[in-house]
Amino acid sequence: MRRARQFALPLLSPRLIAVWRRNFLVWRKLAVPSILGNLADPLIMLFGLGYGLGAVMGNLAGTSYFAFLAAGFAASATMYAATFEALFSAFSRMHVQKTWEAIVNAPMTLDDVLAGEWLWAATKALAAGLCMIAVISAFGYASYPLALAAIPVLVLAGLAFAALGLAVNALASGYDFFSYYLTLVLTPMMMLSGVFFPVEQLPGPIQLVAAALPLHHAVQLVRPLLSGVLPAAPLLHAGVLAGYAALGFYAATVLTRRRLLS
Amino acid sequence: MPLVQGLALQARNLRKRFAGEDVVCGVDLGIAAGECFGLLGPNGAGKTTTLKLCLGLIEPDEGSARLLGLEVPAHAREARARVGVVPQFDNLDPDFTVAENLVVYGRYFGLGDAAIRARIPQLLEFAGLQGRAAARIQTLSGGMKRRLTLARALVNDPQLLFMDEPTTGLDPQARHLIWERLRHLMQQGKTLVLTTHFMEEAERLCTRLAIMDRGRIIVTGSPRALIAEHIESQVVEVHGPGLEAWMARARSLAPRLERAGETVFCYAADVEPVIADLRRQPELVYLHRPANLEDVFLKLTGRDLRD
Numbered sequence: 001m002r003r004a005r006q007f008a009l010p011l012l013s014p015r016l017i018a019v020w021r022r023n024f025l026v027w028r029k030l031a032v033p034s035i036l037g038n039l040a041d042p043l044i045m046l047f048g049l050g051y052g053l054g055a056v057m058g059n060l061a062g063t064s065y066f067a068f069l070a071a072g073f074a075a076s077a078t079m080y081a082a083t084f085e086a087l088f089s090a091f092s093r094m095h096v097q098k099t100w101e102a103i104v105n106a107p108m109t110l111d112d113v114l115a116g117e118w119l120w121a122a123t124k125a126l127a128a129g130l131c132m133i134a135v136i137s138a139f140g141y142a143s144y145p146l147a148l149a150a151i152p153v154l155v156l157a158g159l160a161f162a163a164l165g166l167a168v169n170a171l172a173s174g175y176d177f178f179s180y181y182l183t184l185v186l187t188p189m190m191m192l193s194g195v196f197f198p199v200e201q202l203p204g205p206i207q208l209v210a211a212a213l214p215l216h217h218a219v220q221l222v223r224p225l226l227s228g229v230l231p232a233a234p235l236l237h238a239g240v241l242a243g244y245a246a247l248g249f250y251a252a253t254v255l256t257r258r259r260l261l262s
Numbered sequence: 263m264p265l266v267q268g269l270a271l272q273a274r275n276l277r278k279r280f281a282g283e284d285v286v287c288g289v290d291l292g293i294a295a296g297e298c299f300g301l302l303g304p305n306g307a308g309k310t311t312t313l314k315l316c317l318g319l320i321e322p323d324e325g326s327a328r329l330l331g332l333e334v335p336a337h338a339r340e341a342r343a344r345v346g347v348v349p350q351f352d353n354l355d356p357d358f359t360v361a362e363n364l365v366v367y368g369r370y371f372g373l374g375d376a377a378i379r380a381r382i383p384q385l386l387e388f389a390g391l392q393g394r395a396a397a398r399i400q401t402l403s404g405g406m407k408r409r410l411t412l413a414r415a416l417v418n419d420p421q422l423l424f425m426d427e428p429t430t431g432l433d434p435q436a437r438h439l440i441w442e443r444l445r446h447l448m449q450q451g452k453t454l455v456l457t458t459h460f461m462e463e464a465e466r467l468c469t470r471l472a473i474m475d476r477g478r479i480i481v482t483g484s485p486r487a488l489i490a491e492h493i494e495s496q497v498v499e500v501h502g503p504g505l506e507a508w509m510a511r512a513r514s515l516a517p518r519l520e521r522a523g524e525t526v527f528c529y530a531a532d533v534e535p536v537i538a539d540l541r542r543q544p545e546l547v548y549l550h551r552p553a554n555l556e557d558v559f560l561k562l563t564g565r566d567l568r569d
Contacts, residue, residue: 005321013339018369025366026357098353104319105347106370106418107339261320 006262010111010253019103019116020123023089027124034124038081038131042073046135049196060198063227067141071223072195074132078154079161079215081128083186085121086165087178093117094169100260114256118162118249125158126151136226143228150225156241157218163248164214170255194219214244268331270295270422270453275325276315278308285311287477288325293470295421298444298454300464300471302555304563308477309457310350313424316455317342330421343371346415350426350457352407354399360386360410361395364417371418378417388446389413390439405436412443423447425456429463441467461556475563485555493553493561494518494529498536501525502546508539515539522565529553 027034046069054065093099100113133150136142168181192206193199193215199207210216217237224231231237273291277284286308293299301309314320316327318338327334329341355363361382368378386392389409394402402410408428415423428444429437444454444467458464464471465485472482481488489495494517500508501524509526512519515535516528528536533550540548 015370015372018366018372021369022355022366025362026355029357097356098349098351099355101349102353102355102367103370105317105342105349106367107343107372108370109339 006257007254010115010249011109012115013108013112015108016112016116016119019108019113020120022099022103023117023120024123035127035131038077038128039135042077042132043135046070046073063141066139067136067227068223069196070132070136070139070141071226072193072219074129074136074150074154074226075157075215075218075222076190076193076195077132078125078129078157078218079186079189082121082125082158082161083165083182085124086117086162087169087172087181088175090117090121090166090169091172091175091178094256094260095172110257110260111253114166114253115249118159118166118252121162121165122155122158125162126154129154129158133226142226146228146230147226150222153218153221153225153238153241156238156245157214157222160214160218160241160244160248163245163252166252167248167255170252170259189213189215192216194223214241217241268295269293269328270297271299271316271327271329271455273312273316273325273327276312276322276327277324278311278315278320278322280311284477286315286322289315289474289477289479291316291472291479293453293455295453296448296451297469298448298456298467300468301455301457301474302459302461302464302471302559303457303474304459307474307563309474310426312474313426313455313457317345317347317424343418344421346418346420346423348408348411348415348423348425348428350430352411354407354410354414356399358399359395360391360397360399360402363399363410364414367414368417373418381417381419385413385416388416388443403436405432405439408432408436408440409443412440416447420452422453422455425454427458428456429458429460437463461554461559465555473559473562480562481558488558489553489555492558495531495553496529496533497551497553497557498528498530498533498540499525499549499551500528500540500546501548504543504545508543508546512536512539520561520565527557529557 050066050069057065060068103113104110133142133147168178172178192202192210193213199210199216202210217240221231221234221237269292271291271293273289276286276289278286289312301312303309315322316329316334318329318334318341321335330344332341334341355366358366364382364385365375365378382395386395389412391406391410391413399407429440432440441463448454468485470482470484472479474480481492483491505524505526509519509521512526512528516530516533518529520527520529530536537550540546
């Protein structure tokens with residue numbers, strides 16, 4: 001493929017929605033275990049850490065540790081849901097089942113397929129984040145109506161992590177490859193982004209690293225919004241997430257074209 | 263090759279390199295509407311890449327292709343809206359039922375669910391899958407999956423159908439059923455373009471074919487014309503003890519002998535002298551048959567293994 005075309009902006013048709021609908025139809029068949037997974041995973045962590053550690057730590061940043069942690073989990077659950085869909089599920093459709101190959105034989109471009117997968121992974125991420133918000137609300141830690149503003153943040157975060165995941169997917173040789181990304185990128189990001197403790201606890205230079213991480217910016221928005229407080233510098237945080245989403249999707253598009261079309 | 267109006271598919275001097283290797287090196291094709299055209303060649307000859315270039319899925323390094331009158335890949339989307347594809351390996355959606363596979367695939371063409379559902383009974387009947395609409399893909403046999411893939415390729419009622427090795431891996435019953443279905447499509451006036459390495463398939467189905475090797479088309483013509491032009495009409499295959507000694511003598515009996523391992527192939531318009539001689543050699547086993555496309559294929563592409 002000629003270079004210019006490989007680096008061109010994505011060329012999309014509204015039919016990309018058909019890719020999203022395909023994945024939705026599969027999900028609908030497995031919806032119950034999927035939703036249970038979305039709820040059970042963070043809930044187990046939350047109860048374990050929230051009640052256990054919370055009893056030791058008392059209040060943090062003016063709220064109970066349980067509420068503090070739950071808000072962080074709303075952001076990190078979104079991150080993990082987007083990532084798993086864009087890594088394992090997308091890889092299986094791209095490489096194992098050859099679903100993408102079937103789709104591009106129809107009047108669809110690879111860009112359409114990728115954009116459909118991107119929106120789908122972001123949708124699943126949103127669903128995971130909403131499950132956490134429902135739990136937080138059920139425990140009375142969400143302050144409405146401002147808590148509703150956390151939802152568009154989860155949409156942005158889902159798009160950002162889905163895009164990054166699809167870029168990693170385009171480089172993967174097999175499922176094992178994803179361990180690098182999960183262990184070397186996502187796990188440290190989880191630790192440094194203020195999910196478990198305020199970022200201010202970190203040494204100064206490491207705080208600078210944290211400031212570059214998309215999860216940090218999601219947490220900085222979601223936590224105050226859920227507790228009914230306007231976050232500081234909301235446009236900066238939203239801008240970073242949008243930047244990760246846009247650049248990540250562009251990178252995913254170029255890398256996937258390189259993998260499958262050249 | 264000049265541009266000809268009304269050709270269903272035309273390719274001019276298509277070239278494609280992958281990782282420094284020439285996969286397709288200067289392919290010209292002109293396929294008229296209503297033809298069943300076969301692209302034959304050993305593994306790695308460049309058949310699948312040629313199909314992908316013709317579908318506008320990948321961009322050629324040189325040359326151009328027109329699919330149903332539209333330049334590809336520039337207008338590949340519009341062209342593929344009127345084309346069906348049966349890929350080499352089944353890529354049906356394993357999570358879906360038979361009917362769901364058709365509905366989901368039709369959506370990629372921008373078809374509405376109601377329009378697709380209205381077509382499903384007809385598609386299933388064509389594929390011999392009546393009553394299987396709700397069946398899961400895992401419960402289908404290999405032949406049924408192949409027929410469903412064919413039905414899926416027809417969901418948009420295409421003018422032209424590409425098939426990459428449509429019957430590879432099928433048993434004879436399943437293969438004959440696919441052939442019969444393809445003939446039915448030809449009667450409907452659809453253009454078929456298929457790759458295969460089953461010579462029997464090409465000989466039975468194709469109005470015209472091209473033999474491809476190492477990225478180039480070596481010959482093009484109707485199966486009958488290719489056999490008449492490139493090979494003697496009769497073949498005797500001989501093997502058994504004493505082959506060596508017999509072969510030395512047989513050179514005067516047949517115009518062309520070919521040795522492949524422990525078998526000698528004698529090609530001639532008149533093989534009577536060969537057979538008369540073989541009748542006196544009880545230790546040698548022989549088979550006399552008319553020459554076929556496989557003989558042409560092996561003569562032109564050689565008997566070496568391609569992996």
